Amino acid sequence: MIKTIIKISSSFFLFTVVNVSAQNVGIGTSTPRFPLSFSTSLGQKIGLWDDLNANGYNYGIGIQSGLLQFHTDYSFSDVLIGYGKSSGFTENFRFKGNGNVGIGTSDPQFLLDVNGQIKLRNDGNLSIPQGILFNAGAFPFPVAMLGMRSDLTWGLMSGSGNWGLNYSYLYGGLGVNCEPTSPLMFPSVLGKKISLYPGATGDVGFGVSGNRLQIFSDNPNADIAIGKDVNGTFTENFTIKPNGALAVSGNTGTTGQYLMSNGPSAPPEWKTLTSNLPEKILNTQRVTVLSSNNFPEFIPGLTKQYNMPAAGKVMVSFEVEVETVVCSFCGISTYEIWIDDKSGSPKMIFKDYLENGSRKFTSGKILMDVPAGTNYCDLLIKRVSGPSIIVGAVDQVQRNNYMIFEIID
Incomplete structure (x- = not known):
């Protein structure tokens, strides 16, 4: 191997060995293995800018045991990485002299300060989910992780591997110990679900037991108000x-x-309930309402006089049997049920019709507001159109007209 060794005066503090065949340059070494090699001694390797003081600081690269050093001169100087040229430089991220790192910002205020979005990826193996790990100084292992639980759900996982809080991108919902399919979701297990206030003897909140939604207070003296x-x-x-x-x-x-x-x-x-038992009034008579009569007629026996100690309500229920007089050339009979409380004109409360030559039971009820004192309630019937009608059951033993009268308030 051909080597050219160039020695320059020590006043230039430079010793260069050039491996001509391999085109390697060595600084401080006569056996360079790379295009540019330095000696194996520790310390400063490259000085990019020097204050020219013997013990001064500089910009450069150094080596210590197990450590590669990139450094500025003082803590107020930064290291920038970007593109372009020195006089036309575009910054991508910055290492502050105080240890803060900024991405997208030239003035990071925290150890990592990002102006924009961060995307975490993995190879699709969600058994090792991507995320950010957290732990306190007292624990040597992470106690929580914020990351992806599944392809469309991110969450907060405890150090024991339990996904406690989860958000679904697909459903837009929040799940507590479950993947949500609604705005707020809990797992399908029975027990306490929400604690609004932890008391000394119990909690204020919500729970679920077998076929039951529970709303509970925290002690035997606490109300539940709506x-x-x-x-x-x-x-x-x-x-x-x-x-x-x-x-x-x-x-x-x-x-x-x-x-x-x-x-x-x-x-x-x-x-206050005035009467617990309704009174049923029966009618054992029949009455014919002629076709020439266009005024309400009393139904025999269906009448009541009563006293109210205070203003209140009365429920009146009724059932009457109505049949038409047979008429060969007559049409449908129309009739109405009225109530007369003797406070003014009778009031129509029900309207019905009946085919010629047929009969039917007509029933209904009405709730009336009545004043204090003596009151009356009479049931009436009025033929509106068609042939004459007969009111009253054909077989009085089997079924009667009746009025059920009940003071409910």
Whole structure:
């Protein structure tokens, strides 16, 4: 092997060995193995910029035991990687002298500061999922990982391998200990699901047992209230007391009262039942309403006078048998059921029709608001059109006309 050895005065502090056949250059070594080789001694190898002080710092490359060093001169100097040229340089990422690394930012404020998106990949083997691992200084192993649970679900996995919190890209939902298929999902196991407030003896929250949704408070003295929030102020509508009692707008009512709906425009209220047993009034008579009569006629026996200690409601149910007088050239008979409470004109409450020469039972009910004091309730029938009609059962023993009268409030 032909070697050319060039020795330059020590005042130039340079010793160069050129391997002519291999075109290798050695600095500090006479046996260079690479195009540019340095001696095997540790320390500074290349100085790119020097402050010319004997003990000064510089920009360069050095070697220590098991360590390759790229360095600037001081902690306020940075290392940049990018493209272009020195006078027209475009930065891709930066190593700050204080140890912070910036990608897409020239002023990283954290150990890793990224301006933009980070994509984590793997080879498709989700048994070793890609993600970011976390651990505290006291533990030598990761205690959590944020990463991909499946192709379309990312989540937070504990150090024991349990995926506790999961988000589905496909369904847009959050799953607790499960992959979600709805906006918020829990695994299909029974038990406590949500704890809103951990108390000293129990929790406030939600749970599921066999065929039962559970809403629970934390102690034997705690209520469960349903209401509305207006500007940060809670207004109670319903409350379930610890003993199972129900409060409406803060009122639990008194013994024997019942809860009555007041329709969609008013809250329900507690009422006292005036009569527990309805009264059934029977009619054993028949009455014929002639075709010439166009006014309501009383149905014999279906009348009631009663006293109300306070304003309330009365339920009236009825059933009457109606038949037409046979008429060869007559059409359908139309008739109406009316109620007269003697507070004014009778009120029509039901309308029906009957084929010529046939009979049928007509039934219905009405809930009436009545004032305090003496009240009346009479049932009437009015023929509207067609031939005469007869009111009353054919066989009085088997079936009677009746009116069921019940004070419910």
